[in-house]
């Protein structure tokens with residue numbers, strides 16, 4: 001506690017760099033290409049910004065845009081959600097448990113999304129665009145989450161970083177933000 005450990009020094013440095021190079025959120029998304037669903041890593045255009053709001057002043061927030069509604073989802077352990085399309089262009093924020101998403105023609109490892117800090121995805125493979133994706137919930141606990149369709153079906157402005165789900169080293173920038181600005 002008395003001296004700064006190398007680890008906290010690292011996070012302090014990382015947080016300082018944050019201020020000079022805007023950190024953006026990278027999320028795994030379900031897109032479409034030629035009638036097939038795809039797993040992609042998206043970097044959202046809206047950067048993290050230092051919050052001035054009461055209660056979170058001095059921390060950082062990234063805007064996700066306007067949304068239409070929200071519902072809370074509870075899925076039993078070891079559940080097979082089958083092949084389906086996204087019901088709407090929507091955010092899904094998994095808050096606990098584990099989801100496993102695969103797409104036909106894609107890497108068989110697919111995307112494992114753990115509920116929690118790194119649990120945000122965007123699903124954009126709506127009916128008519130593709131044959132859909134396959135989701136199972138292979139965990140030993142229930143999986144919970146929020147499903148949040150965007151207003152007017154909009155898709156958040158983003159860059160496709162590459163195909164396939166985001167890797168750990170593309171999301172752990174959140175840990176640097178956790179050190180505060």
Ligand SMILES: *[C@@H]1O[C@H](CO)[C@@H](O)[C@H](O)[C@H]1NC(C)=O
Nearest residue numbers: 026167168169170171172173
């Ligand atoms: C993540 O790791 C891969 C290698 O596993 C590397 O090619 C890529 O550049 C890394 N990305 C970042 C943002 O560090």
Ligand SMILES: *[C@@H]1O[C@H](CO)[C@@H](O)[C@H](O)[C@H]1NC(C)=O
Nearest residue numbers: 024025026170171172173174
């Ligand atoms: C998103 O990826 C970029 C590299 O492409 C990385 O610099 C940044 O820290 C990542 N953002 C988060 C929140 O992890």
